[in-house]
Amino acid sequence: MRTLCINLKTQQESSSAEAFLVLSPRVQFRFPHYIFVDIESTSHLLGGEHGVLQKAVEIGRKFSADSSAAIADTAPVAQMLAKWKPFTVAPRAAEHREFSGLGLDALKDLEGLAPWSQKRLIEHVISFARTLGVCTLEEVYNFRLVSLRERWGDFGVLLWNRLHSQDSQVISPLVPRDPLVGYGYLDDPLGSVPLLFNRIKPVMDTLFARLNGLSRYAHKMEVILHCEYSDKKYLLLIEPISASRDQALFEDLLYKKMEKTELTNPIREFEVSVYDVPEKIQQLDFFEPRDNSEDRWRRLISFAKQSNCEMGFLQVEASHFPEKSFQLVTEWPEDFKSEDLVERQDNAVQVKTTYAKGLKESPRPSLLLENPQPLNSFEVQKLRFVSTMPSERIESSWWQISSQELKHRDYFFALSQQGQLIWIFQDKVSSQYYLHGYFD
Template sequence: MRTLCINLKTPQESSSAEAFLLLSPRVQFRFPQFIFVEIESTQHLFGGEHRTMEKALEIARKFSGDPAVAIADTAPAAQMFSRWRPSYVAPRGKEQEGFRGLGLDALKDLEGLHPWPQKRPIEHMISFFHTLGVHGLEDVLNFRMNSLRERWGEFGVLLWNRLHSQDSQVISPLVPRDPLVGYGYFDDPLGAVPLLMARIKPHMDILFARLAGLSRYAQRMDLILHCEYSDKKHPVSIEPVSPTRDQELFEDLLEKKLTSLVLQNPIREFEISVFDVPEKVQQLDFFEPRDNTEDRWRRLISFAKQAQCDMGFLQMEASHFPEQSFRLVTDWPEDFKPQDLVERQEEALQVKSVYAKSLATSPRPALLLDKPQLLSTAEAQKLRFVSSLPSERIESSWWQISVQDLKNRDYYFALSHQGQLLWVFKDRINLQVYLHGYFD
């Protein structure tokens, strides 16, 4: 069984292990800064053990400035190598080969999921070996189990088992239970937004690393800033138009909001919380569009929403009259979903993304006026109707109460004197002409 040990070198919360669920479901935290991951069945997904170790380092750097990792057959050896031989991958079934050149002090780190009950026995053991002229870790392998048992009892047996890869330590699947929260305290109160962002960002790095490990999306992030000289608090809430793990987006939105605050009273501490939802799963194939326009749209609409600006797309509604058949939505419309257009030239292929393909053949214009515009007789006479017969007829229902509510329209395609293709209708009751839309 292959085990990856991550030594974060600084004390961490047990929740930090959630970020490494990207590597395997079997993850275990050991106080104060060790994380063990069973990668026997998952390392091939990352391209092998070395690539898995590189991915682990990438995640670990969000928690620590100088993490260390190692891989071995057992958790005790993996921990020891992470301390004395960082980034070492022990040969499968031959982890003792990595003991060469290591001193006896390395025995203190031969622990794994279960640390030594006390440090004094192992220190006494190291001193005893030195008196025998044994100074290298590989030389201790020559001692028999019975010899160690006679001298140190069960502790000697435990040491022999760990040295010979016989100490079975099972890493159980991790069941996340901790909330996505963070807390920061400043020894020197801060009142400048750039300094605040620099101190908050490490906490966001950790929270979003945990989100990725949990395969969750952030729906909202709440930040509470506690002032130094009073009980005043500055609550800040960030909520994009759709859940995402785009940490850069949350940072940009947060910085914009902090800039709008008046921080005359400096900040002493802060609390940060992330409210998560299940991530969206998409099936990808070879011809999946490479363009991420939809993601860029979400960023744009999030900034517009924070600035209290209405922005979006007009979505069709099931209504009888065109001016009542759309509403403003912020979600990326299904009609705008990109489709791949595969162009073939001789033996070459080129894949292009095509948007709103269905709108090109729509019988109604893409640009529709909120309210039909009445044209004067002179304006109507300047129009050149494409056909004498209407392309569409719309009538009010027979149960309309008053005559003024009746609507009877004949729609036509018409060209303006400027060459624009217009969508107009004639009111069959008052015989007036109205402009209702433009074709792109």
């Protein structure tokens, strides 16, 4: 079995192990800051053991800037190397070769999933070895099993087994149970948004690392700020237009909302809760960038939503009435292709954008006036009608009983004096012409 040990250096919650589920389903946390991962069957999926080591350190740095890791056949040796020879990949079936250059104090970290039950026993072993002139781990490795058993009994046998890769420690699959919740207490209350945000960000780093390990998406995040001099608290709700693991988006939205929040007194503590949903399954081309047009669109529309702005795509609807011809939708169209159409003829190249390809199939403009604008006879004379026959005729039906409904309209295409294509209609009851929309 090949085991990876990550030493996070600072005390962590057991839930931190969830962040490493991207490496293997067999992950185990050991107090106060060790993560053990069985990578025997998964390392080839991540670029080999060196690729796994690099990925583990990258994740570990989200918890502690100086975290380290190592890989060996057994958990005890992996833990020892993570501290004394960080970023080491010990040879398979020959991990003892990495004992070279290590002193006796390294024995204190030869633990794995089960720490030494009594620290004084291993310290006694170290002290006794030094009285014999033994100062390196390699020399202790060469001790015979019978000698260690006679001197220290079962503890001596356990020490020999760990030195010789005989202490089998099985890493069980991790079953996540903890909610995605983080907490922070400030010894010095803060009222400055930049400083407060910098204290919240490490908590978000941890939560989103766990989210990624769980292969889940975040659809909402709540941040509660507790004031110092009163029971007042601020609830900041961050909810992008669609669920994602884009931590930068959540950070940007949170920072903007914090800037708009007037803090009446400094903040003493805060809570961060992430509400997750199952990951969307999407088959990506190997070379397709993760940050595609759809992701950038969702970032943009999330900012707009938080600022109470309405935006989206105009979707053509099959409706009898012009006012209902288009619907504003925020979801990225499934058949939307952002590639431009490039036409080549002789030595000329013409680029035709396809962002409004749906509109070319509609005889109605996308820019409609909320209230049609009456045109006087002088304004009508200045227009150049594209045809003498109406392009569309709309009549009220028998089921329309409201006087506000359409009566009888003939629609025409016309060019204004500025050369802009506009959409006008003539009310056949009053003979009045109206401007109803512009073609984009």
